[in-house]
Amino acid sequence: GGIITQTPKFLIGQEGQKLTLKCQQNFNHDTMYWYRQDSGKGLRLIYYSITENDLQKGDLSEGYDASREKKSSFSLTVTSAQKNEMAVFLCASSISGNTLYFGEGSRLIVV
Amino acid sequence: TQTVSQSDAHVTVFEGDSVELRCNYSYGGSIYLSWYIQHHGHGLQFLLKYYSGNPVVQGVNGFEAEFSKSDSSFHLRKASVHWSDSAVYFCAVSASNNRIFFGDGTQLVVKP
Structure with a gap:
């Protein structure tokens, strides 16, 4: 079996700071995703990538950048952290976009 | 626009009871339907999925789901x-x- 590793588990930054979350998978999956989950809410798609160097915007891409330089990794950058975007960020991967395998999540804290 | 609606935000039952969690969707094309479970403080885990064939699909830990095209439900x-x-x-x-x-x-x- 494979695993998805998200780092860091907690990311603390100041308002206005640029912050990056990283995600690695060893499933050899083509497609990777970043979702944002606000407390007690569902998942909203930020970015996804169907192959290395591909990027597709989701519904919540404004204020975020993403990078897929290798098949196994997908990073997400918060370009200017705001207190109202404290949330859990979930990374996932899949073979063909029908079954997702998730990491444990990274919690963003903005002080 | 695709939408997924889960009408019940909270469901409380007693151990040993049966339970049904509702899901309705709107989408015009060919789709997969899935259920995932999230324990507190963790990521989501896949439970089961439907694409075609038998509308009742079995998942892990005794869960099953039923697809209905007429009701747009799963x-x-x-x-x-x-x-x-x-x-x-x-x-x-x-x-x-x-x-x-x-x-x-x-x-x-x-x-x-």
Whole structure:
């Protein structure tokens, strides 16, 4: 079996700071995703990538950048952290976009 | 526009009870329908999915779901719940462009 590793588990930054979350998978999956989950809410798609160097915007891409330089990794950058975007960020991967395998999540804290 | 609607934000049952968690969707094309479970503080885990064939699909830990095209529904059921089934359950729709849409989730609480 494979695993998805998200780092860091907690990311603390100041308002206005640029912050990056990283995600690695060893499933050899083509497609990777970043979702944002606000407390007690569902998942909203930020970015996804169907192959290395591909990027597709989701519904919540404004204020975020993403990078897929290798098949196994997908990073997400918060370009200017705001207190109202404290949330859990979930990374996932899949073979063909029908079954997702998730990491444990990274919690963003903005002080 | 694709939507996934989970009408119940919270469901509370007693251990040993049966439960049904509802999911309705709107999408015109060919799709996969899935259910995921999220225990507190963790990522989501896949439970089961439907694409075609038998409308009743079996998942892990005694969960099953039934697809209904006429109702645009994919409800999740379990005949006898255990306290460890307490979690948030998400319904998801996968479109042909690799995009996956999630409902807002249903918090299931199983009381002893």
